Amino acid sequence: DWDGEYTKFGDLPPLERLEGEEAKHYDIVAYTNITDYTCVVENLKVSVLGDVALATCYLRYGGILVNDYAFEAQRFTRKSRATFILRRKNSRGWVIIHQHISSLGEADRPLFE
Numbered sequence: 001d002w003d004g005e006y007t008k009f010g011d012l013p014p015l016e017r018l019e020g021e022e023a024k025h026y027d028i029v030a031y032t033n034i035t036d037y038t039c040v041v042e043n044l045k046v047s048v049l050g051d052v053a054l055a056t057c058y059l060r061y062g063g064i065l066v067n068d069y070a071f072e073a074q075r076f077t078r079k080s081r082a083t084f085i086l087r088r089k090n091s092r093g094w095v096i097i098h099q100h101i102s103s104l105g106e107a108d109r110p111l112f113e
Contacts, residue, residue: 058082079104080102080103083099084096
C-alpha cells in the first residue's frame, strides 16, 4: 500500500527509509530494470494481532539487472532477512504498510540448489 502510511527499508539502494510515493518510485524503477526475477520465501512466520500482522522470513531472490543505456546486464542473487507489517484494510484485505529487508551478505549463489 503505497499511500502515506507505507514505509520501507530495503537492501538495495538507496539504503535509507523511503515513504509513500518515493518508495513506490524506487520499487517501480527496481522491478522494471530486473528481468527473470525469482523470489523464494523461507521460514515464514506470521503473527496476527487484530487488524495488524507481523510477518518475518528469509528471502532468496535474484534475476538479471539490466542497464538499457549501456546495453549491459548482470545476473545477481541475494539472501536477506525480512520483516513485513501488514494492516487489514476493509475493502482491500491485507496490505503491507512497512517492510524492512536487510542483506545477509550471501550474494551470487544459485537460487535453487
